[in-house]
Amino acid sequence: MDRLLFLLAAGLARGAVLALFALSLVIVWRAARVVNFAQAAMAAAAVYAAFHATAATGSYWIGLATGLAAGALLGAAVERGLMRRLPAHAPLPGIIVAIGLVMVLQAGLAIAFGPEHRPMHPPFSQRPFVIGGVPLLSPYDLFTLGAAAAVMAALALLFNRTPLGLRLRAAAFAPETARLAGVRVPRMVALGWALSAAAAALAALLLVPTELGLNPHAVDLLFVNAFAVAVIGGLDSPAGALLAGIGTGLLVSLVTGYASASAAPLAVLALMTLVLLVRPGGLLAAKEARTA
Amino acid sequence: MTPSPPRLAVSGLEVAFGGLTALDGVSFDVRPGETVALIGPNGAGKTTAFNAICGLVKPRKGTVHIDGRPAPARTTRLLAAGVARTLQGLGLFDRLTVLDNVRAPLIALRDRDADAKARTVLDDLGLTGLADRPAGALPYPERKRVALARALAPRPRLLLLDEPAGGLGPADIDALAETVDRLDCAVLLVEHHVDFVMRTADRIVVLDFGRVIATGTPDEVRDDPAVEAAYLGVEAAA
Structure with missing residues (x-):
């Protein structure tokens, strides 16, 4: 029982990170109908910016802010410099360019900083609180949960409760109509990419200190799991990303704890297959997403 | 005293898609408070004219002026210029x-x-x-x-309605006609529903193969032989 509680608590923190990264994929999908396969490499680049800012200043928080800013700038730059120039209404060029971008970014990071893992230190202890003899969440787990929840809540408020959010949603759902309604669609799409890349950067910044450390491929597994989460949730559903993220985090934690870490990716794949067999569009997909 | 410019002035508009000329020297205007209907058979160039006015397609020649000023090149600035539009496919x-x-x-x-x-x-x-x-x-x-x-x-000061009565039943068309009659802005509408057009329009511009073949009041247009041949005649025969 103690072990189960510990694994559930650990899964919750892992799930929050997964949900946040999946949400970043959902934001881009909604804004541009592109699965951004470069999201992991872009997030890794942002984490390198954070790593060097922290090393230069000695402040984790300055590093965090730098990483988020770098992520947002990189997201906007990729949209303005690459994605905007691709033919509209054809998903394949976007996917090919994203995969090419992965190669360029990861090779560039390896050339610039080397392939070795660089340890990143969390701002809070990773030693779990022990309650009733059961080790549960650590201060860093609580920070991770709080940060991910705060950002997801802020994004939900932004999209659903603000005039800017209405313009973002209008541009995403019907670009032609949005233009006629006076919405500057390209600006909104670029902003969507920036928000998405910043959210992915935060997820990566929260994850990397708990893993082996930073290298150009440090975010790859997070991307694979988060992509599965986004598909399970419904690809264009922020609520689906949250639900599937937490569920998948718990699943990964339980399978890792009771079976082995190498079985966890298989469990995620099995969950995705099962969900898609029952609900081909994902758990909370809108009708449009299934045919898009 | 200088007369106020028309709300919308379209002059010598030419639009081509590859080798196909969709609009060929189209000119008409819409004055403040006036409802003008743009009619014609399918493929006559009605929606292309709307798209050119809105900046969605670039004309090869000709000008579009709104309240005496060149229409904004960017669609997103159309609203700020006082122009709103509905789309044929709703676009909600x-x-x-x-x-x-x-x-x-x-x-x-x-x-x-x-x-x-x-x-x-x-x-x-x-x-x-x-x-x-x-x-x-x-x-x-x-x-x-x-x-x-x-x-x-x-x-808006100018409202562009693209087939507003399309797909509606008689009661809804009546209600729509009453709404359009109540509007105090200038209206340019594209519509196939002849009764609706005759009831709401102050003037009608008839297009056929991208050219204006008739302009006038509903009664004048109804009696125009060229219009009967190109459009209304077909309707009447049906």
């Missing part, structure tokens, strides 16, 4: 609520009273009870009204 934000659909252009214009103005328009068009429902979940006639409400919300 299906997943947004009716209220958000109507608020969207006001938000884009950074109108501080967006919410109140949107609700007023919904009230005028009998849509208040549907404000919080997703637009995509409504029956077709209500969706048409939402599209009209969204176009009217920013209180």
